[in-house]
Amino acid sequence: MTHPLHYWRQKNRYYHEDLERLHRFFVPPGLRILEIGSGTGSLLNALQPSFGVGIDWDAEIVAQAQRQFPHLHFRVQDAHTLDKQDPILAEPFDVILLVNTLGYLADVQQVLERLRRFCTPRTRLILSYHNPLWEPLLSLATVLKQRMPLPAANWLSAGDVANLLHLAGYEVIQQGKRLLLPRRIPLLSTLINRFIAPLPGINALCLTEYTIARPQPDPAWDPPLEEQPSCTVVIPARNEAGNIRRCVQQLPEMGSRTEIIFVEGHSSDDTWAEIQRVQDEYQGIRTIQALRQEGKGKGDAVRKGFAAASGDVLIILDADLTVQAEELPKFFRAVASGRCDFANGCRLVYPLKPEAMPRLNQWANRFFAALLSHILGIRIKDSLCGTKALWREDYWQIAKLRQEWGDFDPFGDFDLLLGAAKRTLKILDIPVRYFPRTYGRSNIQHVRDGLRLLQICAFALSRFKGS
Missing domain, CATH: 3.90.550.10 (Spore Coat Polysaccharide Biosynthesis Protein SpsA; Chain A)
Structure with a gap:
């Protein structure tokens, strides 16, 4: 039986395609990638990693993702207790993704702190999440059966995310917003999302927010x-x-x-x-x-x-x-x-x-x-x-x-x-x-x-x- 996540991903395909474009822009092929909350595995596969690992709490969707993408590695684990005992997690990663995952973590800081053990000084965390201004619209979309029903979420602003990253030992590299119209309407979606959404002021209203971060450097650097x-x-x-x-x-x-x-x-x-x-x-x-x-x-x-x-x-x-x-x-x-x-x-x-x-x-x-x-x-x-x-x-x-x-x-x-x-x-x-x-x-x-x-x-x- 197909997991409901596939249905909702197809129903909101335009939105998910934009997420793929965003991540492909910043993540070149051939890297070691760890995705927390990997869902169907489609995004991880689209990034063409040399070694890709997806972590999710849902055993059914993990099993389906592994069947669909056998060249990748999917595991049922809780991000709050993630460790290196599994051999596929023994080596650090170039990129760690949390795509619409922060909102459903019980303790965001704990997870971010735990992920440091999978980082090198050059590792990049890429976190994407919904703009809190969209909470009423997305709640309405759920009522109208245009969005997958989900548990109560953490509605984090870009400032909240930056603060949590700092507390967990990371520093922000860049932040941004995109996608003002998350449904495909011929011509109109392109006009609004490519030419109107980037404008100062209007950009603050976009649905998708993203933050790119890295581990904080050692402040005591002073070798011979x-x-x-x-x-x-x-x-x-x-x-x-x-x-x-x-x-x-x-x-x-x-x-x-x-x-x-x-x-x-x-x-x-x-x-x-x-x-x-x-x-x-x-x-x-x-x-x-x-x-x-x-x-x-x-x-x-x-x-x-x-x-x-x-x-x-x-x-x-x-x-x-x-x-x-x-x-x-x-x-x-x-x-x-x-x-x-x-x-x-x-x-x-x-x-x-x-x-x-x-x-x-x-x-x-x-x-x-x-x-x-x-x-x-x-x-x-x-x-x-x-x-x-x-x-x-x-x-x-x-x-x-x-x-x-x-x-x-x-x-x-x-x-x-x-x-x-x-x-x-x-x-x-x-x-x-x-x-x-x-x-x-x-x-x-x-x-x-x-x-x-x-x-x-x-x-x-x-x-x-x-x-």
Whole structure:
């Protein structure tokens, strides 16, 4: 006999298909996945795990899921008492899912605390749940037999979930809402859910809320230098001959080894020759590579430098030194210690001189940061600072997205930020002081580049809110 859950899933297929799209967006195939409250197993199967385990309290639905998806592993267990005695739970997981499960747990904090034993520092928890504003509508849907009858639920807000995660030893990476019309109505559902639901204000009314979290890092990280990760600093340089030597002189050694890669980009001054002179002068003292750019744009230069990098942690330093090289250890330690996966420079904390960043530029930066924060579901105060840091292994996961997204960003800032958000990396702003140039002129063209940034934000909106 087919379990009633199959009937209700089919009746509300449009809603469940949207849940699948949401999770497929954040979870690439080939990971080890544990799902708490796995139900029919359809979502777990849709994510194409290399090793998938589903836990549910209902023996009948577990048996049917195991028959339907024999390549996955389903168990009847109570999430409150889950342990590693079962061999399939002996190894940690890359992703742990709780999809519409939090509302029916007797003790949410206890379950979240228990799940830590199945985590590594890189594990991601993805929790989805109903917006409490929908409680009256969903209760009515149950009365009208449009929704499966369920026991009394915990109606948790995003703030409640964030607080419970913090108490259980996790930190939130990002939160979001989606799906304003959970039934398929030709044309209307697409119009409302893709174009109206993402709008500020209206987005707060959406049915599905989600939170992505990770285990809190060890605050006491301070190993000896030889045990720390290595580091590569990539310095794109176009018409920056007067700053090359200062870049090397001011750049501190970081971690177990620091590599410097200059990427020269079609300069009309003496930049390339100066890079070669400095490289020769520091031979045997500093590890310096010198590359010439075939393509155009800072983003292309950064990608070329990252492709040649050997360090564990990758850092971008603009050759104009408007952000000082002495600031880079803050970025290195933030990533190497695990406090974040992606360190994003923020120039909008300390006072700014008008000659460093005119008032109009400041407001433009704040606008694009606020817009991107809304789209990505994370807090970013400065989306356009060129100084950033991340793990090399994470960069290559971001780089794979170009096969799907293409090279949409000539600047390199949004390319990395969007990729980091999609790969569920923990992003933190690193406040830095921003100084006027002492050599050369800015390569920014305000009107042209502003229009490009708007196009990039539209692209991000289509991927993150319209997927």
